[in-house]
Amino acid sequence: MSETNQKTDYFPYLLLVPALFITLLIVAWPLAETVRLSFTDASLNPNEEYIGFANYERILSRRFPEVIGRTFLWMSLSVALKLTIGLMGALLLNAAVPGRTLFRILTMPPWIIPIAIGMFIWGWMYNGQFGMISGLMQRIGLADGPLEFLAAKDTAFLATVISDVWIGVPMVAVYLLAAMQSVSTDMYEAAWVDGASRWYRIRRITIPLITPSIVTIGILSAIWTFNSFDAIWILTQGGPRSGTTTMIIDTYKVAIDRFRYGEGAARAVLIVLIMLSFSLAYYMVLRKLSKSGATK
């Protein structure tokens, strides 16, 4: 294809037109518009004026720092649990025992079904009077009376985390399983010949070799978790008393429920900046890994 290098070839750009059109309309332009709106006092009132950094000053001086802290706590807890449970699940799924194909199939459903449907079911399970969890806890004596998980701040916080972990664990487990299966069997056999125990092989071969994948899915999972909207909205709508209001939920409430577009946009810009720093971390990790040749 040497002749194509002579002059600029427009054909590849033409191929990109449909994809660019949709993403510019739905992502790029709204993103730019969000930044612009964040410097205005936009609301339902059609006249909007530029007010500089007033929105940012306002949200950073009020209760928003608390929301940021809560978001990071919520995300860290959820991601840590997803990685721990996901890694253990992957190790179990990787064992060469009868039934493993079935186990692998049974792992995925929470990730496949609509998040909303999963949350309807969890909403029922958290019901204090008649739900499964409170009921079982009373039966085995862990609770004296009905536990309304979604009615108190702390339990609602934990309950939304656990449901979010439930949604995210299958992906982490299956992803790490794929990484484990790409580890060459030679290494295991060499270690086995040397008399290394199974647990030793897991600790000294499997875990070190899949660490790049753990980091990768950890950062991706952090991004997804940070952006988690459906789960919290359906279970608690950010309540009780803002106990589960994360940055995404807060942004949605301010913008869509209270029509304060400018203030909402300033929150959204902060979220984008945080996501940007995550992505940068992700990119740097990947570059480092591809340099050291550890990635596939």
Next chain:
Amino acid sequence: MINRYRWWEYVVIYGGMAVFLTFILAPFLEAFVVSLRPLDRIFSIPYRFFSEGMSFEAYFSMWKSVPLLWLYILNSLFIAGSVTVLSLVAVIPAAYAFARFEFKGSRAILGAFLAINMVSGAVLIIPLYRVMLQLGVLNTYMAMIVPGTAFVIPTGIWLLRSYLIRIPRELEEAAWVDGAGRLYTLRRVIIPIAMPGIIVVSITAFITAYAQQFLFALTFNSRNELNPLPTGLYQFFGRAEVVWNELMAASLVGILPVLILYVVLQRYIVAGLTAGAIKE
């Protein structure tokens, strides 16, 4: 021999597996049991897993209590199907461009596409609402299809690009020598060979689109007869007196299409979903 386990290792593995799968599957099991329970038994204390008089009655009565249920399911299928078709129109040529052509800015543009995965629809909801308003598509299917499409395109491009890279160039070059145009080559040579890859991309897009219909429908649509399953059933979830057995029955029937699709095609789906997370 390396894979031979001792008896206590079997106990650890199967025991751990049981705990892990209980966490994953307990909600589905509980939903099923609740859907079989008569309403007065659901609201009984103390909690019991099984109760008397279990029947499939809710599966019949729910069509009356949720009169538009069949429409919600059809809407969900229709929206996810449209997202899939629309995303293919965007993904196939773009993936081909990234896989086959060296052009200025190709790496930067590909990176920009992938960066979309970092943004969620909720962040962009304010301007998106105005875009939908200005296009005059609020309260239409379009308001749920087009935004959904934008968010499945990046993964689609990534998946199909890595598939197309592995197709030998000789095939296209032979077509060009025969005087075929480049668009013709894409249509008649590349697409047929790439069909397995395109199928993986389609299934992944469909599953993703089916799973993520809440936010855009909640925000951009207020016509009940256009609601997909998540927002359709959400109205019943939010009520003070939730008819739990019917809600659970409707939920389970609503996820049946994707569960069947998953069981039949699980190999492709797992490959597609996990590959979407791998970015070299």
